[in-house]
Amino acid sequence: MAEIIRLEKLTKIFQDKRNTTVAIKDIDLVIEQGDIYGIIGLSGAGKSTLIRCINLLEKPTSGAVFFEGTNLVELKDSQLRQTRQKIGMIFQNFNLMEQRTVLRNVLFPLEIAHIAKDTAKERAVELLNLVGLSDKLDSYPSQLSGGQKQRVAIARALANNPSVLLCDEATSALDPSTTLSILQLLKEINQKLGITIVIITHEMKVVETICNKVAIIDESVIKETGLVAEVFANPQTPIAKNLIYPKLGVINKEFGSVLLKLTFDKTVLEPVVADMILKTQVAVNIIEASIKQGDNGSTGEMIIQLPNDQNSIAKVQNYLTTKNISFQQSNTEVQQ
Ligand SMILES: Nc1ncnc2c1ncn2[C@@H]1O[C@H](COP(=O)(O)OP(=O)(O)OP(=O)(O)O)[C@@H](O)[C@H]1O
Ligand SMILES: [Mg+2]
Structure with a gap:
């Protein structure tokens, strides 16, 4: 499989007047096209920082982020904005725009990308259909359940045809059966649309359910990586054993x-x-x-x-x- 994301010696240090926090340190990671890659660790391990560094929502202190062969760290702002359209992201708290209907939430990234209105609407309706919300186009986020909100967020994240979808604790606010239905949807998106998925989670269950590969992050560094079946069958490090x-x-x-x-x-x-x-x-x-x-x-x-x-x-x-x-x-x- 072709490599799509390569992190090299990725480090992020947060510094304010009082504290210096090394959130991630010297992270090397390769994600291949078609992977559903789980990154798991305890609270404060550096997961969110890591995933936010992949699309440069957070600017790394040092190291490289190669996306489809280009080092994002070296791009100018305008080039970065362009490239970011190929990297969708969803969050634990959905981050929907409360004043906009479901349809207009999904239209938003298409407006930003200056897509013609008719084409944009067609695309948004098609995506809302894919995530199973064709009957909610005119609802507002406040009228939806958590699972439905995450479906809107997924449709919005897919609007610009990304090749990668980043998920930061996308199911952590949901109950077990809703979690399962969202994970099934992500798997479908991976298989039907060929989108590579990176999933940050603190729940082994999530990794077990849909990921093919896993990286275990602890205290800012990657401790173990591999195929899920292999890491589960034979965890090497104390943190991996503890999580499994x-x-x-x-x-x-x-x-x-x-x-x-x-x-x-x-x-x-x-x-x-x-x-x-x-x-x-x-x-x-x-x-x-x-x-x-x-x-x-x-x-x-x-x-x-x-x-x-x-x-x-x-x-x-x-x-x-x-x-x-x-x-x-x-x-x-x-x-x-
Ligand atoms: N903007 C920031 N400023 C200063 N420190 C930060 C910032 N963001 C994260 N940190 C610190 O970096 C470390 C890693 O945080 P991060 O949010 O990446 O952890 P996490 O693994 O996502 O945790 P959780 O499971 O609780 O979401 C923590 O010590 C955190 O306090
Ligand atoms: Mg986090």
Whole structure:
């Protein structure tokens, strides 16, 4: 895949009379065309600063931001404004214009770009249709739910046909089911329109749900990067382990060193774990479970510990595969 964004030794230092804050330091990162790249870290890690440096909303103190081969740091203001149209952005608080209708919010960037009125309207209507709001063109932001507001913001961010969409905690103000629907929309945009997406979040769930790659940022530096499946299966740094397995209590390592993280993404109608133990005759230890019981079954995650015996491990894995339950393997070393 072709590279679309390359950050080299990107550093941002905030300086006022009293304090010097190094918000991001020597960040190197490559994002390829078509990626849904998650950048995850705790509060204050430097996530927002990093994403705002990508489109130069924040001017880096040093380092380079290459976008489609051009170093944005070296561009003149007018060139930068032009290039920025190719980088859309959405925020946690939507940043809609309250005095404007939904349609006129989406028209705004097209007005700035001096697009002819008819063409602009056609484009805005088409985008609002894409995000599922064709019946809300004349509503005002105050009349919309959070999820609907974010859909308007997404339509507006896509108005000038960007090749990249930056999302800063785009779902953090939304409830879990609305979050899921927005993430699904972002995935659709990535697949249908071929737009590269960069997602800043403090929630592993978001990364797990739609990202193909992830970077973990902690205390202003990138600690770990890679394919989501690989980083999740084998986190290397303490911060990555902590983000992926946040709530592990004390584990009795004598029992066994293999952990499986099960994800019940579809509703599960049978008591799978009980059934698994009966069928496989393998005693497993439930370390952690966050399962929601709905009317039609359960959804959520569970971490189980398996005995150190290849035969038992294989039996359990086979069982889960047959039942179509996704799982990731790790080991007790994830515990700090
Ligand atoms: N405009 C600013 N002036 C001074 N310091 C700033 C400014 N913006 C951010 N910082 C500091 O830079 C550091 C990183 O902040 P940043 O907003 O990038 O973190 P974050 O990872 O986005 O956190 P959160 O998850 O809480 O949004 C923090 O110590 C913050 O106080
Ligand atoms: Mg932030």
